[in-house]
Amino acid sequence: MRALESAAMASGAVTGLELMERAGAAVAGHIRLRWPKAGRATVLCGPGNNGGDGYVVARHLHQAGWRVRVLGMDNTPGPDAAEMKRRWAEMGEIAPLTCGVFRAGASCDVYVDAIFGTGLTRAPQGEIAKMLAYMGGSGGDGHFFRERVVAVDCPSGLCLDSGAFLGAPRQPGEFVPHARMTVAFDSPKPGHLLERGPEVCGELVVADIGLRQWRERYENGRAVRPARTVAVWPAHDVADERANRSRLSAACLAKHAGHKFTHGHALIVAGGFGHGGAARLTARAALRTGAGLVTLGPPKSALIEHAGPPDALMRRGVDGAEGLATLLADSRITAVALGPGCGVDRAGAMLDPLLASKRPCVLDADALTALAARGLEGLHEGCVLTPHEGEFARLFPDLAERLAGPRPPRMMIVADYGRRGAEGTPVDNIAAQWQALADYHRALADQRGPLYSKLDAARDAAARCGAVVLLKGPDTVIAAPDGQARIHSAYYVPWLATAGSGDVLAGIITGLLARGLPPLDAAATGAFLHAQAARRFGPGLIADDLPDQLPGVFRDLGL
Ligand SMILES: NC(=O)C1=CN([C@@H]2O[C@H](COP(=O)(O)OP(=O)(O)OC[C@H]3O[C@@H](n4cnc5c(N)ncnc54)[C@H](OP(=O)(O)O)[C@@H]3O)[C@@H](O)[C@H]2O)[C@@H](O)CC1
Numbered sequence: 198m199r200a201l202e203s204a205a206m207a208s209g210a211v212t213g214l215e216l217m218e219r220a221g222a223a224v225a226g227h228i229r230l231r232w233p234k235a236g237r238a239t240v241l242c243g244p245g246n247n248g249g250d251g252y253v254v255a256r257h258l259h260q261a262g263w264r265v266r267v268l269g270m271d272n273t274p275g276p277d278a279a280e281m282k283r284r285w286a287e288m289g290e291i292a293p294l295t296c297g298v299f300r301a302g303a304s305c306d307v308y309v310d311a312i313f314g315t316g317l318t319r320a321p322q323g324e325i326a327k328m329l330a331y332m333g334g335s336g337g338d339g340h341f342f343r344e345r346v347v348a349v350d351c352p353s354g355l356c357l358d359s360g361a362f363l364g365a366p367r368q369p370g371e372f373v374p375h376a377r378m379t380v381a382f383d384s385p386k387p388g389h390l391l392e393r394g395p396e397v398c399g400e401l402v403v404a405d406i407g408l409r410q411w412r413e414r415y416e417n418g419r420a421v422r423p424a425r426t427v428a429v430w431p432a433h434d435v436a437d438e439r440a441n442r443s444r445l446s447a448a449c450l451a452k453h454a455g456h457k458f459t460h461g462h463a464l465i466v467a468g469g470f471g472h473g474g475a476a477r478l479t480a481r482a483a484l485r486t487g488a489g490l491v492t493l494g495p496p497k498s499a500l501i502e503h504a505g506p507p508d509a510l511m512r513r514g515v516d517g518a519e520g521l522a523t524l525l526a527d528s529r530i531t532a533v534a535l536g537p538g539c540g541v542d543r544a545g546a547m548l549d550p551l552l553a554s555k556r557p558c559v560l561d562a563d564a565l566t567a568l569a570a571r572g573l574e575g576l577h578e579g580c581v582l583t584p585h586e587g588e589f590a591r592l593f594p595d596l597a598e599r600l601a602g603p604r605p606p607r608m609m610i611v612a613d614y615g616r617r618g619a620e621g622t623p624v625d626n627i628a629a630q631w632q633a634l635a636d637y638h639r640a641l642a643d644q645r646g647p648l649y650s651k652l653d654a655a656r657d658a659a660a661r662c663g664a665v666v667l668l669k670g671p672d673t674v675i676a677a678p679d680g681q682a683r684i685h686s687a688y689y690v691p692w693l694a695t696a697g698s699g700d701v702l703a704g705i706i707t708g709l710l711a712r713g714l715p716p717l718d719a720a721a722t723g724a725f726l727h728a729q730a731a732r733r734f735g736p737g738l739i740a741d742d743l744p745d746q747l748p749g750v751f752r753d754l755g756l
C-alpha cells in the first residue's frame with residue numbers, strides 16, 4: 198500500500214493530502230449511507246495518518262449536520278494529518294484521547310475509530326489500550342459498540358499483516374474492538390482476511406481512492422512489488438470471481454476438443470475395507486471437477502465396498518507400493534490423491550513410489566500424518582499439501598509454534614495451608630506460577646508488529662518442503678515454494694466446516710491437477726470452488742452435497 202501511494206504521489210498526479218481527503222470522505226460517505234439521518238458521532242483520532250483520516254471524517258459529518266465530538270492526541274503528526282487536524286480545529290474542539298473523557302461523553306449513534314491503521318508498530322498501551330478494551334466490551338457494553346463502531350482501515354490494534362491483535366492472545370477471548378463496518382482503502386489487506394480480521398472488521402467496504410492505475414502496474418510485475426505485500430494482489434484475485442472465471446475458462450475450454458484422456462486421469466488411492474467413504478467423496482469431487490477419467494484405488498480386498506454408484510467411476514485394486522508403482526507406469530494418469538481414508542500405514546507405504554513418479558498429487562489427511570513421521574524428502578513442485586492447523590503443526594512444529602505466539606502458562610494452584618511457607622512447598626510453586634503468568638503478559642505487551650502471520654507460515658512451509666502448501670481454515674492460505682501466495686476467506690460459509698469437507702477439497706484440487714492446472718492455481722481455484730459449492734447449497738450442508746453443487750457453480754461462473 199505504501200509503495201502504491203508513493204508511486205502515485207511521485208507521479209505528481211495526486212498529493213498525500215488529496216488521498217487523505219478521499220479516504221476520509223469515503224468513510225463519511227459510507228456512514229451517511231447507513232445512517233441517512235444526521236445524528237451524533239464521536240471521532241477518535243490517533244497520532245498518525247489514520248488519525249488524519251479521522252479529522253476529515255469529522256469535518257464531513259459536521260458539514261452534513263451531524264453533532265460531532267472529536268478526541269485527539271496532543272502530538273505533532275505528519276504534515277497531511279497536521280493540516281487535516283488544523284482544518285477541523287477551525288470547526289470544533291479536540292478533547293484529549295483518554296478513556297475517562299471518552300466515557301464521560303453522551304452516547305452516540307456512531308463511533309469512528311481512527312486511532313491506528315497500517316502504521317501500528319507495537320501493542321497499544323495505557324489510556325488508548327484501556328479505551329480500546331472498553332469499546333471491546335470490558336465495561337460490559339461490547340454489543341452497544343459493535344453496532345456503532347466504524348473503523349477507518351481497521352479496528353485499532355489489529356495487525357493488518359496477520360489479522361491478530363498486537364498485545365492480545367491470538368485466540369478470541371480478550372476484549373478487543375469489533376466494528377460494525379470497516380472502510381479500507383484500495384484493496385483488502387491480509388489482516389482483513391486472516392485470523393480475527395473478518396470477525397472484528399464487521400462489514401468490510403473497500404473504498405476506491407484513485408490508486409487503481411498504480412496497483413495494476415504492480416500486479417503484473419512481481420519483481421517490483423515489495424516482498425511483504427505480494428500476497429495482497431493474488432488474495433484480491435481469489436476474492437474476485439472474474440479472475441477465477443478467466444483461469445477456469447482457460448482450463449475448461451479444452452473440453453471442447455479431444456477425448457477423455459485429454460482432460461486427464463485422476464487416481465484416488467483408497468484405504469482398507471470399511472474406510473472407503475472419504476476416498477469416494479474425493480473421487481466424486483474429482484469427477485465433477487471435470488477430470489476425463491477417475492479411478493478409485495483401494496486394496497483388492499476392499500474393491501467390493503465400492504460397488505455402488507457413481508458408475509462413471511472406475512475401480513482398480515492397488516495393493517501396496519508395488520501395486521501403485523505398476524499403475525503409475527501408465528503415463529495417462531495425470532494426478533493422484535493420497536490420504537483420505539487411506540490409513541496411515543498404507544499412505545506411508547505409498548509415499549515413496551508416488552513421489553518418485555513425480556506425478557502432480559494432493560497429499561491430505563493420513564498421507565500428511567505419514568509424511569510428518571517419514572520426513573519431507575522427495576516432495577516436489579507438483580505436490581499440493583492440504584494440512585489443517587493440527588496437521589500443519591505436526592509437519593512444521595517450529596512454524597506452528599511461532600504462529601501461535603506467546604502461550605499462557607498452565608496454572609495449577611495447589612492450596613496447602615498446613616505447610617505454607619516451608620521450603621519447597623506449593624507456596625514456591627504458586628510464586629513460580631505467578632511469575633510465569635507475569636512473563637506471559639509482558640511478552641504480549643512487548644509484541645512488535647508486524648506479527649508472524651498465517652501467510653508467513655504457509656510461505657515458509659512451502660519454501661522448506663518445495664511443494665505447494667494449502668493451510669486450511671476459514672482463512673485458507675495457499676503458498677508456493679517461490680513465494681507466491683493467495684488467501685481465500687470462507688469466513689461467511691461456516692457450514693463448510695463439516696465431516697468429509699476436506700476430502701471433497703482434495704478431490705476438487707486433484708481434478709484440476711489432472712486437467713493440467715499448475716499446482717498453485719489448482720489449489721487456489723479448488724479452495725474457491727469448494728467454498729462456492731457450499732455457499733450455493735447453504736446451511737444444512739453435508740460433504741456429500743458438495744460435489745453435486747459444482748455443475749451449478751460452473752454455470753454461475755458462465756462456463
Ligand atoms: N499514506 C497515505 O497516503 C494514506 C494513508 N491513509 C491512512 O493512513 C494510515 C497509515 O498511517 P500511518 O502510517 O501514519 O500509521 P497510523 O496507522 O496512523 O499509526 C501510526 C502512528 O501511530 C504510532 N504508533 C504505532 N503504534 C503505536 C502504539 N502502539 N502506541 C502509540 N503509538 C503508536 C506511530 O508512531 P511510531 O511508531 O513512529 O512511534 C505513528 O505515529 C492508513 O491506515 C490510512 O488510514 C489514508 O489517508 C490514505 C492515504
Ligand SMILES: [K+]
Pocket residue numbers: 247310311312313314348349350351352353
Ligand atoms: K483504525
